[in-house]
Amino acid sequence: MARQDAISVVGVSGSLRAQSCNTATLRTACDLAPDGMTISIFDLAPIPLFNQDLEKDGLPAVVETMRQTMAAADGLLIVTPEYNSSIPGVLKNALDWGSRGASHPFCDKPTAIMGATPGMGGTARAQTHLRQILGRLNARMINNPEALIANAPERIGPDGLIGDTPTRAVIQHVLTALKDLIEQHR
């Protein structure tokens, strides 16, 4: 495949914790990316709290970098924990910065969503909020299949990646759907 045809996806994790099972899911997705797709991780830790007054002299440099990286990508992968029935403030804050201005990187962008929880929920509620937010931003979301990863810690192997076969298959199915959408979108 020629270089210009390679599909580039930017992935973010809503958890900043080093041992996060969501970041482990994101790293696993990088590993399982289908042929012709590369997923690179953008770290949300350096993003400042949103404050419109900070825009007076232009967006903060790290925000500008995030926006350009996302805008240049063919697709997005958002992996989110669930805190208090919604997405983390960390993730929402990044979306708030990302959505500023007349044009933003989410509009019409093929976007896949995954989420992992220690317990049974699998981030069903957080993903609902995330889908509402991304719908408002007119992102093109993968709706099926969903990746709701319950009991996540026990699915992670000693290499820090999801080792559980059915969960890896779900991750692959979502990524394949994302690839199909990106190709249909071009």
Added chain:
Amino acid sequence: MARQDAISVVGVSGSLRAQSCNTATLRTACDLAPDGMTISIFDLAPIPLFNQDLEKDGLPAVVETMRQTMAAADGLLIVTPEYNSSIPGVLKNALDWGSRGASHPFCDKPTAIMGATPGMGGTARAQTHLRQILGRLNARMINNPEALIANAPERIGPDGLIGDTPTRAVIQHVLTALKDLIEQHR
């Protein structure tokens, strides 16, 4: 009324912008607090992005202060903008820190909600998300009346407070309902 009977409410604004119409609404609420109630503002600007790894040596000092201030208060007032159909990351991030641990200041706490927008929406969608989050935290919310303040900038006077009479009445009604709930709750 003896000092020990005074009702103390902590108010937060989900916007960090100096000229925010939500912070103006919060300041107006401080002014309009019914007899026997004092509303003090807690600024969310210094709260760091949530990262569970920061908890290893205890909560960050500013987070601990926020939690203790909220825990000591008889009630909470949350004033939220709407960004992308939800609450700001800034506010969700504060709730994420606030909700950590087995006991947290939101459980069973009388809580009032307000929101202001430049346009027509009045934060209806953001308040829906906020109510879901606070319901999960088992807060006691004022459901009626609602304070959905549309076209907010034109309601703000030169003193930076809401000057519009019907809007001031709505703010007062919500605060009176909060006072009633706190008194019934004691």
Added chain:
Amino acid sequence: MARQDAISVVGVSGSLRAQSCNTATLRTACDLAPDGMTISIFDLAPIPLFNQDLEKDGLPAVVETMRQTMAAADGLLIVTPEYNSSIPGVLKNALDWGSRGASHPFCDKPTAIMGATPGMGGTARAQTHLRQILGRLNARMINNPEALIANAPERIGPDGLIGDTPTRAVIQHVLTALKDLIEQHR
């Protein structure tokens, strides 16, 4: 306990199917009601589709009966399936009729929520919608514990009731919380 002190709860199921695992959950709740509480089932099958034009000569008789039954009860128990990430139209239709007029039976009413699914979800999303709707109606909901019954069919015994011990315990915990709220409410 004198008869006049007995707690009466009205329960509805959002599924009309005879073998519904949600109706089985409701029947199980009737069985497990704590001492001093009686749960009676109100069947939603005869409720017509909501049409405001039908109100011209007063509410339909079955709707009037539903409203009076609920108004006379000390508390409500709503057991809901999840269809398409929300509550069934059948249940929403009953709430639409029930909420008509200046006074309605949901306002300030202690209300417990349960839900059962054949799969993993346990009605997390349907309950989120239901809580938004009931919050708008100012019902007093039990927020903790939640009763999200996943893989429900395999928990039902030959008698058509939930036989699974941990699930029965969750049902009992919710009913005890409802009883406590009703007693505190009186």
Added chain:
Amino acid sequence: MARQDAISVVGVSGSLRAQSCNTATLRTACDLAPDGMTISIFDLAPIPLFNQDLEKDGLPAVVETMRQTMAAADGLLIVTPEYNSSIPGVLKNALDWGSRGASHPFCDKPTAIMGATPGMGGTARAQTHLRQILGRLNARMINNPEALIANAPERIGPDGLIGDTPTRAVIQHVLTALKDLIEQHR
């Protein structure tokens, strides 16, 4: 334009009331359909309450007709009131029937949403629920522009149609976006 190229859209109103401002909005949309698009109304009044037991001998005839009509259409237009912060049971019930089985008419279907209220809200909350439900069904929704029609009754003329020029423009914009999506989709 040859007959086979004409775009057919099926429209439903979530209100059964004869003088409904939502049904008036739907009729206005029929009038304002762009060249090459025809919108026909499917009445939800005869749809029975959903009951899976009714499926034993096949779907009820009216449900089968609704599904075939929707499946044959190039796009859908759903006009919804807001009852208790959500969509009417009448509309959800139709979606519940429509979504049954392995294949259903909503999957990948271009779908536009409108809503009207007597008050200020414009169905913002109902549309949020509707979008969650339709997202789960993998419908292709028009996200921009939104048609949130506040203070609807005063916008309706003596002919029972929306006469207000800016509101008619919003309706046209949504229909044009629907037409574009359908054409891109073919």
